[in-house]
Amino acid sequence: MRAPLEPDMFDPVCPSTLSPIRFGDKWTGMVIRCLQDGPRRFSELRVPLPGVTARTLTRSLRALExxxxxxxxxxxxYALTPLGRSMLEPMDAACAWAREHWDELIDAREAGVAGVGPR
Structure with missing residues (x-):
């Protein structure tokens, strides 16, 4: 039997929410992470995703399917398919990049210069 998903699995200040690299919609990467250790029921997925409405989660699950x-x-x-499982490695790389550039990302966001490039 798998361990239950932790309610604080996705810290609001963790690099996954800070990273400018997105996989699908806002919830896609988090749903994939929730499913990496095996199938989960809809109600289990809601535990670490308290900010998502049932309607939005349903929409994300349908898009992933x-x-x-x-x-x-x-x-x-729901369970990951082999194609879905192949997303874990690029997601790991994106998370590693966000951790490596954490301070720069925070500084840019706090300075309000995100999205401003050279002219």
Whole structure:
């Protein structure tokens, strides 16, 4: 049996929310992370994602299913497909990049210069 998902799995200040690199919509990467250790039911996915509404999570799950990244796992909820599992490595690289550039990203956001480039 898998351990339950932790409610604080996604710290509001963690690099995953700071990173400018996105995989799908706001929730896609987090849903993929929730499914990396095996299938999860809808109600289990809501535990570490308290900021997502049921409607938004449903929409994200449908998009992930449409794109072939997740599938229904019978009575066990949702599971990553091999294609979805292949997303874990690039996501790890994006998280590592965000951790490496954490201070620069924070400084840019606090200075209000995010998105401003050379002219």
């Amino acid at each position: 449409r794109d072939g990244l997740i599938c229904r796992a019978g009575g066990h909820g």
